[in-house]
Amino acid sequence: MAGVAIARALNMGLRKALEADSKVIIMGEDVGKLGGVFRVTDGLQKDFGEDRVMDTPLAESGIIGTAVGLAMRGYRPVCEIQFDGFVFPAYDQIVNQLAKLHYRSQGLVKMPVVVRIPFGGGIGAVEHHSESPEALFAHVAGLKVVACSNAADAYTMIQQAVASDDPVVFFEPKRRYWERAEFDPSASLAEAVPLHSARVVRPGRDVTVLAYGPTVKTALDAAKVAADEGHELEVVDVRSLSPVDWDTICDSVRRTGRCVTVHEAQVFLGVGAELAARVTEKCFYSLEAPVLRVGGFATPYPPSRMEEHFLPDLDRVLEAVDRSLAY
Amino acid sequence: MAGVAIARALNMGLRKALEADSKVIIMGEDVGKLGGVFRVTDGLQKDFGEDRVMDTPLAESGIIGTAVGLAMRGYRPVCEIQFDGFVFPAYDQIVNQLAKLHYRSQGLVKMPVVVRIPFGGGIGAVEHHSESPEALFAHVAGLKVVACSNAADAYTMIQQAVASDDPVVFFEPKRRYWERAEFDPSASLAEAVPLHSARVVRPGRDVTVLAYGPTVKTALDAAKVAADEGHELEVVDVRSLSPVDWDTICDSVRRTGRCVTVHEAQVFLGVGAELAARVTEKCFYSLEAPVLRVGGFATPYPPSRMEEHFLPDLDRVLEAVDRSLAY
């Protein structure tokens, strides 16, 4: 079908999920009549009713905490957190309850809950609207964490996340919501690549670039420019941040011998730290250079007039690639 | 002076801080008459009064949120979180407010707040009482994060943390609270090693072992055994998890060419990931082996009857050391 924007693809995927299972419900702030501030739930309340697409009181802990109770009752809540910076009031319910209940109950209590979080910067927003907290969830055992980077994946991955019997924190690349791509919405979910697999989105022999969410496009843009300069970058969309698909990643790094990671979150203890540490451990003898990490600085997200400098861009990726090649 | 337990050393340090500055106040659950469940604030309310050593309502977000307000008014609150697993209700106030206010106010608003957290397992407790959430704070720009491992440091570091004009998350090695050490409480704070420095606690030439908090003792015990087997481990107490003292650490790794990290938190995206990634980047040509990481498993903290297997012990450290030496 013709080009579809990521936000719209998510909307289509959620609609499919609501149709597929009457236990699926959507809850959050402004997800009803407004359709969410990014319109990801546009029209869903109208078609599925207020019991299944529910505006909640303004309380994130309440949203996740009641979703946990609904899941105990057999429902499959999909919770929307309006912006990345506002997930923290719900952090306790996510970390201590949602993530641990299956383990604590020795598997008797399932937690098929999806927590949707638009993340990352670049939209000129005010503070708390441009955060990248993914590492704060990926470090928590019991959660699964994924990030989509394009419309086709958005459409498929959101359905896979809703179908998962484990809690999934689902990160959506805010500043790419309007990027369009073509895909076949009738393709069967069963034949789609598994939710927790990475994917090589551009092959290349010189340097492996690991990215996810909004920085996948950045990496692809960088690869184009690098190609003109005679360097073939292999871009891997990590897609699943917990668990990570090490086979796909290490297979690439063993071929290129060089690796650069790219995300918006601050480098210090960001997902890139785990990628670097484990890739080094698994591919030690293949590495020509240390894994280099490109990401946000060790500062809070700055006022929007400075964000273009904070966000890893094509040039910062290429600069790291050059440093890697210089080893 | 004669051997003092860590819990007692912290109590002495807090008393000194209360004496040194009338703006210092202690707040938390059961810190008053009870003196805290670990008696770290024992006797302080009696001597400094209820306005300076304050039992709070049972609400962690309220504790940190009001501490932020008290700091705006010029106070220096020291907040006790009763157990590691109970800090999460306060996570939003810590991450979005406490950590960011100095930056957001362009330096006009200081946040001299200490958040004390007894952390780690090994005391046979029920769930949520044995967590190691340090990475979840070290990844947050605007916070400083430290962990003490012995009574002498506990006494000094808590005073340095209270004296810091930045928010400090202060991790205390729960299961080592009763370990004793001798130190001179009259030594001047000015001459103490800086709060954010690491320290070589046992020199050795073969492998650098990086540890902090409760695992420093584990590492030292391992070093003794390794010595019998002819391997000289250099044990570095990382002490400051944000910022990290890379000079001390890299100086050691460049000499040994091998590095093993040890903490109780799960390895995946634990502090060891950043230590491994950056040490590899900074010492690439000196490394004979990849940095190996010993830590908790990728599971929630298990029921206490299994915790001895979950916690990195002497043997798991030695096993990693052997693997490192095998490269």
Add this chain to the structure above:
Amino acid sequence: MVAVSSMDIATGADFVQLLTPEGQRRENPNYPLEITPEEVRGLYRDLALVRRFDVEATALQRQGELGIWAQLLGQEAAQIGSGRALAPGDMVFPTYREHGVAWCRGIPPEKLLELFRGVNFGGWDPRQHNFALYTIVIGAQTLHATGYAMGMQRDGAEDAVIVYFGDGASSEGDVNEAFIFAASYNAPVVFFLQNNQWAISVPEERQSRIPLYRRAHGFGFPGVRVDGNDVLACLAVTRKALQHARDGQGPFLIEAFTYRMGAHTTSDDPTRYRLASELETWKLRDPIERVKAYLSRGGFADSSFFDAVEAEGDELAARVRAACLSMPEPEPTDIFEQVYAGGSPLVDEDRAAFERYLAGFADDSLAEAGDR
């Protein structure tokens, strides 16, 4: 400041009591209670047995068989009264102290020891008993209860949810958000607050300067205070609250005013923060004595009955002790079980490495004859 002493309140007017500390029946027009001597004897038995069980568990902890134990001593009436008001389809969300309610839900008492011994996080199937796992993070379960009740609404079920929490818990944001969601969606949930007047060492006055049952009025639903040491009052009020929820009238808050006669847990030392005299006063309001007095004075039970219950208690205690001592140890590799419903390669990798590591010892001990 408007601090209210607990005592005033407990004797105040806005306080439901159907059985006085002396064992006198009182009528309350709002909470009529038809109850046969036989039923009261049943309640007495419940009260006596859970207390006996609690005493045994405490002893087991002292003897090192449990890591810690949270005693219910003094709160038997609040738990049995409310627990016996429940219908089978109702769902219960407890804290870590609701041993009496667990008893009413048919959970074998020895199962309650497993969490405290540290072999698992709860030895029962929440679905089988409609009794959730104990929740230790204060207040968190009130939101789960509210969400579960919202699910019942969607299912058109005729059941209700009851959630237990304490005076200290009432200060947590989660509990107040639960009140808001429950009121907003008119969810069929009964909030059962056991005000035992202490949150470890912190007195209830630190949490609220007015009686806690009034908290509900500010959120737009009913709240009443009941004598938490009066099993009949707790039964009658909880029945009414559950009916209120079933009838689609939404949430209801019950504050059971009681007293924690023991330590917070076996790790606690109350002498550091409260006077022994306080305990003495409350012994006079003992939840079990007043039922015994009522049964004896009314000629509804004689010593043979009380002796029989005592004997039954000792048997129960012996059975629980035996079960505790013979409780199987978990396998080290149980650590890796059920982290995810769908599994995870990350967990599998750790498990494999750990198994290799354990195997390594086996070899060592053969080879080096275990010289490390």
Add this chain to the structure above:
Amino acid sequence: MVAVSSMDIATGADFVQLLTPEGQRRENPNYPLEITPEEVRGLYRDLALVRRFDVEATALQRQGELGIWAQLLGQEAAQIGSGRALAPGDMVFPTYREHGVAWCRGIPPEKLLELFRGVNFGGWDPRQHNFALYTIVIGAQTLHATGYAMGMQRDGAEDAVIVYFGDGASSEGDVNEAFIFAASYNAPVVFFLQNNQWAISVPEERQSRIPLYRRAHGFGFPGVRVDGNDVLACLAVTRKALQHARDGQGPFLIEAFTYRMGAHTTSDDPTRYRLASELETWKLRDPIERVKAYLSRGGFADSSFFDAVEAEGDELAARVRAACLSMPEPEPTDIFEQVYAGGSPLVDEDRAAFERYLAGFADDSLAEAGDR
């Protein structure tokens, strides 16, 4: 369910109003107000100027000069009435919409644009104006306000704190914990809830099924509802609440019942979730028109006065616009400023690397004549 329609309440009895929508003075024995025509003219001027400023800021956003703007349209009386009740020593904790209160605290309006333009997170010194930075995380500031008030208590200060929040915010755990801490410590803080009936697209009924001012009663302190479009009532009630706090009587909740006449922010589209007719009804209760009617009818002001204020507004708007357009851009390296009071090698390292990186371009552009 007991849902209450806003309209009923706004016209109900438990509602303080001193100036009707038609501009008639009303007396309320509990809130006597002595006020001179001169003072009312001053209030009119405040109301008119902040509205004019708000209109200009909205226009600047439309023209791309601001990333976003949160309009106060319709809430002028709530903000000016409460803002003018403050003493210099009182401390204010705003949300992101309190432009009118900022005006009363002497903050140059153009300073308010800096956050929304994205050059910083707030262009004023909180200490100099006793006006904290805007807080965007809903409800978080209520705890800061309570803590600050606890500090005032310790200092023996005779000031009070006022904290602003919305109807949606009332559902956040933090706000309820702030009520609890404030009541527990009897802190001198006034909670000023602007109920503009909407949390973006969510109506107030979703947050509470009873009037929000009653929330305070459940926590043990006074709560009153005032006509938020009546500047005189907001002034009188806030004065009384602040005095209550100063007198050591602790917290006080004011619910200013008003209406958000504009969109939530310039990014919002209210037509998706509310009827235009609602807006029409509320235009009849406009907070400025009624003051104008009162002044005119009473002969306290003539057209020359109103014209002068309008002219002053246009000057203000022009000044604000000019200031916005000439606002200096931040330096890229400002990103690294003031992360810590004590500095951090981690930040320094990133800063150094970034400066090398920028320098690299300079070289490039010389060398490769900028061919990337």
